[in-house]
Amino acid sequence: MPIAKIEVCRPRSSDEVAAMIDAVYHAQLEALKVPDDDKQIRYIEHLPAHCPIPPGKTENYTFVEFILFPGRSLEAKRRLYQGIVQRFGVLGIQPSDILIVLHEPPLDNWGIRGLPASEIDLGFHLNV
Numbered sequence: 001m002p003i004a005k006i007e008v009c010r011p012r013s014s015d016e017v018a019a020m021i022d023a024v025y026h027a028q029l030e031a032l033k034v035p036d037d038d039k040q041i042r043y044i045e046h047l048p049a050h051c052p053i054p055p056g057k058t059e060n061y062t063f064v065e066f067i068l069f070p071g072r073s074l075e076a077k078r079r080l081y082q083g084i085v086q087r088f089g090v091l092g093i094q095p096s097d098i099l100i101v102l103h104e105p106p107l108d109n110w111g112i113r114g115l116p117a118s119e120i121d122l123g124f125h126l127n128v
Contacts, residue, residue, distance in 0.1 A: 001110075001122070002028050002068040004041040009051035010059045017043050019091055024064060027083030031076050032068070033128045060097045062088065069117065070104035071126030077102065 004024050012020070021041050028034055053061045064084060080102075085095045110117035 001038055001112075002032060002034060002040065002066050004028065005044060005065045006041065007044045007046065007051075007063040007065070009046050009053055009061055010048055011045060016091065017045075020062075020088070023087030023091065024084060027080055027087055028066075031079035031083050031128075032072055033076075033124065035124055057097050058094070060093045062093055062098050064098065064100045066100070066102045068102060068104055069107060069110065069122070069126050072104075072128055076128045 006020055006024060008020075021043055024041050025039050028038075029036065048059075053059065066080075081100050084100060085098055088098055089095065107118035108116045112120055
């Protein structure tokens, strides 16, 4: 159940936004082996005046942040990073303009259906 957020510093067309969301979605399906219907991805577009671009980056600077259950291997995380960079590359975003950060709160810190996630059958494996 990854929750992903894509943040950008310039306007994009609806088609570009859909393609970016789709890129992140397919990268997480492939790398993290989440269920096909698990698509919790938000796209946030900042006004350029509200989003200083880090040194050495271009107007295509893109920050992707995930909150996900812990347990994925380093190799699965590598596949996620590489999948996003590859798919964004097709959209004209260079690897040097992409920053990806993962946050992995313990299962006890996820409330699902009124219970800690540690007490629920998640329906998929985390050890990929």
